[in-house]
Amino acid sequence: MIEFHLDARSGVSPYLQLVHQVRHALRLGLLREGDRLPTVKDVVARLAINPNTVLKAYRELEHEGLVAARPGVGTFVTRTLANASLAAHEPLRRELRRWLAKARLAGLDDESIEALFSTTFRSAAEEDIA
Amino acid sequence: MTPILQSQELGKKYGRRWALRDCTLEIPAGRVVGLVGPNGAGKSTFLKLAAGQLAPTSGGITVLGGRPADGPAQLAKIGFVAQDTPVYPRLTVADHLRLGAGLNPGWDAGLARQRIERLGLDPAQRAGGLSGGQRAQLALTMGLAKRPRLLLLDEPVASLDPLARREFLQGLMEAVVEYELSVVLSSHLLSDLERACDHLIVLTGSRVRVAGEVERLLATHHRLSGPRREPGRLPADQHVITARHADRQSTVIVRADGPILDPSWSVSHLTLEDLVLAYMDRQADQHTDEPARAITLEGRR
Numbered sequence: 001m002i003e004f005h006l007d008a009r010s011g012v013s014p015y016l017q018l019v020h021q022v023r024h025a026l027r028l029g030l031l032r033e034g035d036r037l038p039t040v041k042d043v044v045a046r047l048a049i050n051p052n053t054v055l056k057a058y059r060e061l062e063h064e065g066l067v068a069a070r071p072g073v074g075t076f077v078t079r080t081l082a083n084a085s086l087a088a089h090e091p092l093r094r095e096l097r098r099w100l101a102k103a104r105l106a107g108l109d110d111e112s113i114e115a116l117f118s119t120t121f122r123s124a125a126e127e128d129i130a
Numbered sequence: 131m132t133p134i135l136q137s138q139e140l141g142k143k144y145g146r147r148w149a150l151r152d153c154t155l156e157i158p159a160g161r162v163v164g165l166v167g168p169n170g171a172g173k174s175t176f177l178k179l180a181a182g183q184l185a186p187t188s189g190g191i192t193v194l195g196g197r198p199a200d201g202p203a204q205l206a207k208i209g210f211v212a213q214d215t216p217v218y219p220r221l222t223v224a225d226h227l228r229l230g231a232g233l234n235p236g237w238d239a240g241l242a243r244q245r246i247e248r249l250g251l252d253p254a255q256r257a258g259g260l261s262g263g264q265r266a267q268l269a270l271t272m273g274l275a276k277r278p279r280l281l282l283l284d285e286p287v288a289s290l291d292p293l294a295r296r297e298f299l300q301g302l303m304e305a306v307v308e309y310e311l312s313v314v315l316s317s318h319l320l321s322d323l324e325r326a327c328d329h330l331i332v333l334t335g336s337r338v339r340v341a342g343e344v345e346r347l348l349a350t351h352h353r354l355s356g357p358r359r360e361p362g363r364l365p366a367d368q369h370v371i372t373a374r375h376a377d378r379q380s381t382v383i384v385r386a387d388g389p390i391l392d393p394s395w396s397v398s399h400l401t402l403e404d405l406v407l408a409y410m411d412r413q414a415d416q417h418t419d420e421p422a423r424a425i426t427l428e429g430r431r
Binding site: 006008011013014040041044045046047048049050051052053 | 161162296299300301302303304306307308321324325326327328345348399401
């Protein structure tokens, strides 16, 4: 079962953090179809957050078709996001490592690497939309 | 949905000083409401009026459809944990539970026993020997075992260390789910409120400055910064909360229902803390007792 956590300084609203964590776990295959999400009571008792925050996150996930609530039983994962792409992770990771080594050799420090990655990522994403 | 608490021009005067005035509010059921403001702003007065421990000087307050102090049935619906989570130091934990059972017709002995067990408190221990965190948990247990529909807490975590604070709020949030409680709690600790509350009331200088759903408050307040300009030159639907002007730059915090379209502003979001501080700051700037109209943003469901 997934264990949620919250980053108070991230600037991302708590309910979205929960949504992201479920999607992330689905993508990595840590949550699979049929798995139960923690109950609202469990989550608030652990994180000391408002129950409506959890309800909202679960509603959003339900809306996306990733989970379904069975009244009186719990909220269950209905789809996985990992499937075929999980197999592609390893070769991609190897390529990324090679790229990172090249970047360091060229004299980039951690911050420059992150900045380069995120600006390229964003501009590529924008081109896709356009 | 019927509101759990409603007040109309509620006011309370001590001698010649107004501790709270012109307080008009509506709190929907099922919320966890954070009550924030500096010391002496009227937070405790508001909570005591809601608990029926004080009578209003002017205006009125209704809790669950009745006046708070209207007889035992009405008082049973409201739980109140006063400031510094008071307990009787010479009485044991078990004595407290017996006392609670004797004083409250709806006392849930099972709930009280289970909670004490889970917290690992020794029933034979005198309350005076408990740690701050344990005392607070005992007071919360007393408040919950009464099985109120509305629980009022006055600065329940102010004197606790971070771990005890977190544990207290964990228990409180769990109870909100389990017993379908509505909660109003006052606190200085905005980081705790940010997690726990979905509704906020900012009180300064005896008046309500802003109240509403946290999500809506955050969506409608913005920080604008850009080339210096006079605040009067903002569109009519943007209400200035605070404005700072340097030689060339202005930074303004505004409330606006619509989007900010002026391209010369760079717009950033506020955290709940920024928002509360802006309202407190505004009060400090004004140094006046003018009835700055409270801004009430009611989320519609």
